[in-house]
Amino acid sequence: MSGDSTTCVTLTINGEERTLRVGRSTTLLDALREASYFSVKYGCGVGDCGVCTVLLDGQPVHSCQIRAADAAGREVTTVEGLEPVVKGVAGAADVAYLHPLQRAFVEVGAIQCGYCTPAQILVAKALLERNPDPTEREIREALSGVLCRCTGYVKIVQAVRLAAARMRGAEEPSFAPVEATLAPGQSPANVLGEFYRARPLDAPLPPLVISPPDLEAMHVVGQPDVKVDGVKLAVGRPVFTDDIKLEGMLYGALLTSPHAHARIRRIDPSRARALPGVRAVLTHHDVPRIKYASGGQSYPQPPPFDQVGLDDKVRHVGDRVAVVAADTPELARRALRLIDVEYEVLPHVLDAEEALSPGAPVIHDEVDTEGIYDAQRTIVHRIGADAGVSAAAWARVDHVFEGEYRTAQQQHANIEPHVCITTWDEDGRLVVRTSTQVPFHIRRMLSPLIGLPVKRIRVVKPRIGGGFGNKQELILEDLCAHLTIATGRPVQMIYTRHQEFTSSRSRHPPVMRFKIGVTDEQEVVATELELIGDTGAYGTHGLTVQMVAGQKALTLYNAPYSKFACDVVYTNKPTPGAFRGYGAMQCFFGLETLMAEIADRMGWDVVAFKRKNWIKLGEELLIAQALGEGREGFEQVIASSGLDQCVEVGLEAMRWYQKRGQRSSDPDGEAKGHIRHGIGMAVMLHGSGIAGLDMGSATIKMNDDGSFNLLVGATDIGTGSDTILAQIAGEVLGVPVDDFIVTSSDTDFTPFDKGAYASSTTYISGGAVRKAALDVAEQIKEHAASMLGLPGADGLHLRDRQVIASDGTSLTLAQVALSSLHQHDQHQIIASASHMSYTSPPPFAAQFVEVAVDIETGQFTVERVLMAVDAGRIINPITASGQVEGGLQQVLGFAHCEEMVYDQSGRLVNPRLGPYHIYKCNEMPELEVIFVQTDEPTGPFGAKSIAEISMDGIAPAIADAIHDATGVWLREVPFTPERVWRALQAL
């Protein structure tokens, strides 16, 4: 509540008259959350993101832009007010009893992190009340004011269509994934005709899952189960970090640097401390100088440890200066303005290549940072690796091609900002409730910074409103903890949207120079990549992002000789970190664009050229062993690949050879006017966890009724990993997902897992779940055998919540559970298991795009995107396709418009979601997802990863398509209208 004078406001909230005491400037958002309507979310505070939307007299408004006082006498609707069809216990838990919109959102899979879901549902409600039968365009237009970073909006739109149809009593074509199993010898491309013909012309295409003829059928794995957390997210329950209020909780706020590079000569917090209601003000004088690296990675973290909690030097605009805890957020912000700071402004450098030049400012001149390769030249790391014999390879080369490529610094734009609440528990242990992807890493990393042993820290991860790598980092937890230690009280800290841009993390913007040698026979025999990695002000993920970049880029075509040379440099920009795609997507832009250019210049068919060279089944990943990822690499061999089939399917679906090379003003016409159409493609691979490093664990415990607790350290950040892990366990134990109570993650109660990153959860954590389930299954069978008087468990199997003997006799799991717990050979059926892997099997994919380019303005539109993916066996086609669709929204922004831009002083000029611009619902192209299943022998039930690969090929596919349309090659991302226009002018 505001600190200004208060007034009472009476308004109707969800049909109930309420009188709220509010400040004159209190927003409706703050008033509603203060009154425990937690479905209404903070996302930006300036009306850009729309997640604070409520209905005011039936119309959608940003509650952050409306003063609570102005809502007096009016009717406010939040998602809490949507009436379930059946109230009470059933309505609270069963999707079938929800409001039709909420039900459709859950069933279609429109919910990932769920942070924007209440707002989307409310807007849809308002729309359907105005227009019960909206067109897809009208739905998209209505929803365009609520940003989603997870879903690509595909299933949100379908959910609204489905709900609208149900509410009208009409039929709506199902959007459930379509399965197609190939006959022996049948090409996956042959199933497309029937698939496309089966859909009405105006209906969007659901995901298509193609299975090879010999893929073993499953019962739970592969099913389009709804997310286990779907209902609570759809009804807006208080499940996110910020949705609790602790007694006596204080509000923290962070003072950040206005300078790109400066030394703090003097800092005086006395005026701030004197402000009534301010409980603590901490500066670098108050916080111990403990060096750390903020990237949430396994022990020992990669160097350098170049950060401290609060420093006497600032290295980018937005860097930490001081922190305050006060009784209200407004007081905390007022206190920040009362901290006197005297800066000695230092020269700064924003460009990575300039940072390497002689005389560039030294950004880390402190003496206590170890592990910087050359601090005086701002080089954090120098990485070099090669595989094969250079001289022999280059001697075979007939043609050498080189290209320099650049990509921009992209912000994650996770809609839930970083938020953390710290408090002491009754045992004097610090409880950290935080929006993180890496709870176990946070606990370990936090310990030395705050002087508490690990055993006195508990990290709880609630539901997470999107992370994408940005929350694979220690961002607020140490500061929040310091404030709790200083005050003895619970403290909440939440970033503003501006701070998300300037003080969290972003995508590394590299400069890449590729050199590829080919023979006249179209063989790639040598590939070299020189990379300058810009890690901003701090090292954090600077080493590993660039190593992944080199490893993935040089593995795709797996040339007999590969070489990677990289300097990672400091600049005075906000620090990049982990971001979905993690270096690979940047380098695939350069690699795939150059490969397409080579084919064009040589007159080769680009698909045939790539197919001849991409890594094949049974081949060793040559550079992987030499390069590794932060540690030594391991020998790895491709054990499954559906890349050939992905490309085959994509070519057929896109009618590639009919469209390629037309440069037409319309898809079937000739060039005229100022619009040119083009089609492009790229292929890619990624990884499944970090080989030899990532480890996950799971515990499964059987309950009296035959249900199970599934306790995982794996961190569901909206991806649906809780659901797919339950499916993996369910497949083994013969029970549906409904029979699992999934808990993730709490460092006190769930076993260790490295967290949600590196595309590892399905493969690594899923492997642990499968092992634990197999152990539990054996225990169940042994106990059942004893109950049945059988000599052993051989011949027993689990299916449909029963243990079934070969003679058909059976016991229910509930019978087994009750017996084991209460009656006979009493023991808890429980198992824990861990899993790690020395291989990281790559998923493969092909991405195709169609674009329309305005050759007079340089603006282009992406009209259609198709991604054909081999992610091994698909555990859940709804959540898997959701991963692809959401990734495509992010990478379209990366390729098209998203770019953090700085002025000369180092200030970000577009630190708002509006000017920065992420794709909205009403500008998404048609998205199609096709899974080409394979059976990865090392994966759980044949699964590989799906989380990141969707990021990897859109940028080069668009570059290829723009070239197809216009003849220009673009080498810098994003492809803004002016960049395209300038390239066209230079033709």
Place this chain on the structure above:
Amino acid sequence: MNGYQSSLAGPAEAVRPWTVDADTSLQAVLDQPECHPLVCDSLTAVASWQIRVETPVRRALTSPRVAPRWVAALLALGASVTVSGGSGSREVELALLLESRAAGRVLALHIPPGGVGRRWGQACVARTPADEPIVLACAVVEMDGQTVQQARAALTGVWPQPVRLARAPSQLVGGGLDEASIQAVASALMQEVEPRDDYLGSAEYRRAMAGVLAWRALEQCLGGEGGGR
């Protein structure tokens, strides 16, 4: 290209000015059946439903960064406003208000009626279809037979002000509307604009786009009675 340029068909024109109270929300403006297609088009795609509900006409006019496309459409349509001043209320051209040559609290917005000879067009360039335009041109031409009676073009992104009327189209008045005259206007307009660099586009690019987009907006006016193609 969806969202890039208007392709508007005009309905039968109203015979009286359409007057909108300044407290009316942009959404209520959009919901009015009298809402001119050019105005409707300018209120969708970029401005969200929420913004339209929250934003009254007064705020959108006095803070043209809120809805620049809409303001440009109004300028091109020759809109005026009633403002209150020390000596009562008076009606002034919207352009004068935006240029700070008229002051006062906005009470109402008036969009003049168009005859059967009114034609219009709009073209813009943006990073993506639903992004705020980098440059936008909006043109309205009032024809009497084959002769241009009035011609107005409003542009965004090419002056320090978010939205301004261009002078160049006035050279069409009294003459015919054809490709040559449109090209002349577009060329003159490129000289008239004073763009600045920003993160969305350089001054050079914006100047070039002013010509391209003004040409396109006016070229849509060739499409025939009642509106663009």
